[in-house]
Structures are given as C-alpha cells and as structure tokens.
Amino acid sequence: MALKNSYLCDLMKKVEQRNPGDTQFQITVRSVLESIEPVVEARPELIEKGVLEMFVEPERIVKFRVPWVDDAGKVHVNRGYRVQSNSAIGPYKGGLRLHPSVTEDIVKFLAFEQTLKNSLTTLPIGGAKGGSDFDPKGKSDMEVMRFCQSFMNELYRHIGPDCDVPAGDIGVGAREIGYLYGQYKKLTGQYCGVLTGKGLSYGGSLARTQATGYGLCYFTEEMLNAAGKSFKGATVVVSGSGNVATYAVEKATQLGAKVVAMSDSNGYIHDPDGIDLAAVKQIKEVRRARIKEYVANHPSATYTEGCSGIWTIKCDIALPCATQNEISLESAQTLIANGCYCVSEGANMPTVIPAIEALQAAGVLFGPAKAANAGGVATSALEMSQNSMRYSWTFEEVDAKLKQIMVGIYHNIASAAKTYGCEGNFEAGANIAGFLKVADAMLAQGVC
Numbered sequence: 001m002a003l004k005n006s007y008l009c010d011l012m013k014k015v016e017q018r019n020p021g022d023t024q025f026q027i028t029v030r031s032v033l034e035s036i037e038p039v040v041e042a043r044p045e046l047i048e049k050g051v052l053e054m055f056v057e058p059e060r061i062v063k064f065r066v067p068w069v070d071d072a073g074k075v076h077v078n079r080g081y082r083v084q085s086n087s088a089i090g091p092y093k094g095g096l097r098l099h100p101s102v103t104e105d106i107v108k109f110l111a112f113e114q115t116l117k118n119s120l121t122t123l124p125i126g127g128a129k130g131g132s133d134f135d136p137k138g139k140s141d142m143e144v145m146r147f148c149q150s151f152m153n154e155l156y157r158h159i160g161p162d163c164d165v166p167a168g169d170i171g172v173g174a175r176e177i178g179y180l181y182g183q184y185k186k187l188t189g190q191y192c193g194v195l196t197g198k199g200l201s202y203g204g205s206l207a208r209t210q211a212t213g214y215g216l217c218y219f220t221e222e223m224l225n226a227a228g229k230s231f232k233g234a235t236v237v238v239s240g241s242g243n244v245a246t247y248a249v250e251k252a253t254q255l256g257a258k259v260v261a262m263s264d265s266n267g268y269i270h271d272p273d274g275i276d277l278a279a280v281k282q283i284k285e286v287r288r289a290r291i292k293e294y295v296a297n298h299p300s301a302t303y304t305e306g307c308s309g310i311w312t313i314k315c316d317i318a319l320p321c322a323t324q325n326e327i328s329l330e331s332a333q334t335l336i337a338n339g340c341y342c343v344s345e346g347a348n349m350p351t352v353i354p355a356i357e358a359l360q361a362a363g364v365l366f367g368p369a370k371a372a373n374a375g376g377v378a379t380s381a382l383e384m385s386q387n388s389m390r391y392s393w394t395f396e397e398v399d400a401k402l403k404q405i406m407v408g409i410y411h412n413i414a415s416a417a418k419t420y421g422c423e424g425n426f427e428a429g430a431n432i433a434g435f436l437k438v439a440d441a442m443l444a445q446g447v448c
C-alpha cells in the first residue's frame with residue numbers, strides 16, 4: 001500500500017525531515033497513515049483542525065544521563081528516555097525497556113504505537129514508552145538496583161499517578177519495578193499508583209504477570225473462532241521465553257494447543273512432544289539461565305543456535321513473543337509454505353511490513369501487536385483502577401475483565417476494518433479504531 005492523499009504525503013515528508021535517521025519511527029508512522037487514509041478522506045475536519053500534525057509529533061521527549069556504579073566501584077553512564085506521545089484520552093502509559101538496542105528511535109516508535117494500543121483497550125490511558133540502553137543481563141541485583149535508582153532520580157520529575165504511569169517491558173520485570181518504585185517513594189514521599197506491574201504486597205494486580213500472554217491467546221482464539229478455527233488441536237510455535245512468551249504458552253496449552261518451540265536471544269528449542277513449560281520457567285524465571293539447558297533433561301527436544309530458524313518449524317499458529325523485526329519476509333514465506341494459518345503478535349512489531357503483506361495476501365489470519373498484545377496494558381490500567389480505589393480484585397475477576405476486553409478489541413477492529421473498506425485486514429482495523437478514539441478526543445480538546 002502507498003500513500004495517495006496529498007495532505008498525508010506532505011505530512012509524511014515532514015515526519016521524515018523532522019526525524020532523520022529514525023527509520024523505525026518513520027516506518028511505523030507511514031504504515032499508520034496508510035491505514036487511516038480512508039478515515040482522513042471521510043473526515044476533512046481532521047486536516048482542518050491540525051489533528052494529524054499534532055498526532056505524529058510526540059507531546060514530549062525526555063532524554064537523560066543515567067550514571068551508576070558497578071560492584072567493583074567503576075562508574076558507568078547509560079542514556080535514559082521517556083517519550084510521552086499522546087495524552088488525549090488519559091494519562092501517559094507505557095512500559096520501560098532496558099536493553100542495549102534501546103535508542104530514541106525505538107522508544108519513539110513504541111510510544112506512537114502505544115497510543116493506538118491503549119486507545120483500543122477502551123480504558124482511559126494515553127501513550128508513552130521509555131527505557132535505557134542499559135543491559136541488566138549479567139549484572140548483580142545490587143548493580144540493577146543502583147541503575148534503577150539513578151534512572152528514577154531523573155524520571156520522577158516527569159511521571160505521576162494522574163500524569164504518566166510507566167510499567168515493565170523487555171528487561172524490566174518485578175525486580176526492576178520494585179527498585180524503581182522504592183526510589184520514587186523516597187524522592188517524593190508519595191505512596192501511589194505511579195508504576196504498574198508492582199508486586200502484590202505493595203499494590204500490584206493479580207493476573208498482571210499473565211495478562212499479555214493470556215490476553216494474546218484470548219484475542220487470537222476469538223479471531224480463530226470467527227474464521228471457524230481454534231487453538232484446540234493446533235500446533236503452535238512461540239518465540240521468546242520471557243514474560244509474554246511464557247504465559248502465551250500456558251494459555252494456548254490450556255486452550256488445547258500443542259506448543260512445540262520456544263526461544264531466547266541465543267537460539268531455539270524444538271520439542272515435538274510439546275514444550276514442558278514448568279521446565280522452561282525453572283530455567284528462565286528461577287535460574288535466569290539459557291534456554292538451551294532444556295534439552296539436557298528432554299531427550300525428545302533439540303536446540304538450534306540462532307533465532308530466525310524457529311519459523312521453519314511446521315505449525316498451524318505462530319505467536320512471535322520476543323522482540324521487534326523477528327519475522328522477516330523469508331520467514332513469513334516459510335510459514336505460509338508450511339501451512340501456517342494464523343500469526344498473532346505477542347511482541348511489539350515482531351513482523352516486518354513486507355512479511356505482514358505477504359501473510360495477508362496468502363489469507364493468513366494476522367493479529368497485529370497493538371490489538372493482540374494489549375492485554376498487558378489493559379491489565380495495567382486495571383491495576384491503576386484498583387490503586388485508586390485502594391482495593392484489590394481477585395485473579396478471576398481481573399482475568400474475566402481481561403478476556404472481555406480482548407474479545408471486545410477483536411470485534412472493534414474487525415468492524416472498523418469492514419466499515420472503512422478493508423474487511424479482514426485487522427492491522428488496518430486496529431489503526432483505524434485506535435486512531436478514531438484519540439482523534440475525537442483531540443478534536444474536542446482543541447490545539448494543545
């Protein structure tokens with residue numbers, strides 16, 4: 001698809017000029033503008049009132065130095081970011097990522113996507129993202145704590161329970177959220193719901209840990225059911241073995257699927273007998289070790305070094321749950337040739353755009369990240385509600401709300417796609433449905 005509307009073409013040129021070298025951000029904005037072209041043509045007031053120009057420019061970008069001291073007394077300096085993309089429908093909300101690949105471009109594109117995703121949840125949350133190029137891998141607990149405290153020493157100025165509520169993402173789990181929360185409390189003297197993904201003993205929500213993976217499966221099951229299919233009896237490949245992957249495997253298995261492969265950033269395991277998830281949790285969650293250790297106690301399994309080969313394993317359903325750009329065009333073609341009929345994104349932007357186009361052209365059901373993995377942020381918003389009420393719902397109550405939200409998201413995006421002439425294109429439907437709510441709020445709030 002290429003942009004045809006002259007206003008949108010000019011706007012895209014401006015985005016390229018204003019964000020030179022930020023290729024991931026440019027790709028994402030282009031793809032969203034392409035999807036919403038029919039909306040823009042149907043609603044000229046969006047152009048007249050400058051809504052689109054405001055929409056593609058983050059409201060605020062904060063970039064800061066994060067100095068910390070390692071266990072040997074050596075000083076290190078990392079760079080921290082918080083991109084607050086859009087607050088039209090609620091306080092900024094989005095995860096913090098700690099990984100060497102973090103750049104302003106990555107954080108900016110994730111924040112932009114987060115705005116649309118958060119809108120789809122139907123909950124009152126705006127879009128943001130943050131992080132640092134710090135690598136928690138191989139660091140001691142004390143080093144991670146010192147880093148998190150230093151990161152918060154700057155971040156606390158820009159966040160708050162009614163202003164911006166960060167959460168976890170790659171490299172930021174319960175341990176890091178705890179250290180960040182402790183430092184925020186110390187700096188501000190406030191005990192409030194300023195972060196989500198907190199431990200249960202200090203304001204966390206039951207089912208938040210499971211939410212993204214479970215939500216992915218609830219969404220995917222609804223999409224499959226609408227096409228007369230289901231997880232039941234299906235063979236599934238899941239990439240990654242972190243938070244999202246682990247609970248996607250758990251729920252897919254509960255729904256009757258057989259998951260045969262998982263991976264980490266070094267390589268992948270293939271177990272035709274079905275992945276023993278308890279063993280993976282022991283390796284990755286408890287011992288923080290490498291997934292290749294799985295084969296030592298599972299004679300039916302093999303380990304292969306390198307990640308992309310995971311998509312050569314024959315499957316009915318593929319759930320990419322590791323990181324961005326992990327399904328290339330070539331991987332998509334292999335999945336299609338092997339009879340895969342559904343790809344649903346647990347990670348953010350794991351499928352490159354030519355691969356998405358190839359999957360859609362081949363009639364593969366494609367669940368885009370901003371819809372399929374919105375369960376994490378939706379449950380974070382439920383955590384915010386519980387914090388505001390000073391009350392906790394049971395696991396079953398949160399899980400039921402999560403399921404209802406994910407089923408609702410599927411129907412909302414399917415119907416938006418149909419209304420705007422692209423039935424079955426859930427990527428376009430998600431962009432349109434997410435954008436419409438934000439755009440209406442922006443129109444109501446004027447130029448700000």
Ligand code: NDP
Pocket residue numbers: 168169170171172212239240241242243244245263264265266307321322323324326346347348373374376377
């Ligand atoms: P984790 O850090 O818990 O896990 C990430 C997993 O992906 C790890 O197994 C990691 O391996 C693996 N991985 C990292 N890079 C690569 C790579 N290049 N190739 C293959 N595997 C890789 O992160 P999450 O599970 O929380 O997040 C995964 C994705 O889901 C991200 O895109 C994130 O933005 C997205 N997401 C997460 C949400 C959440 O609630 N956690 C919510 C919505 C989206 P290793 O162990 O070697 O590092």
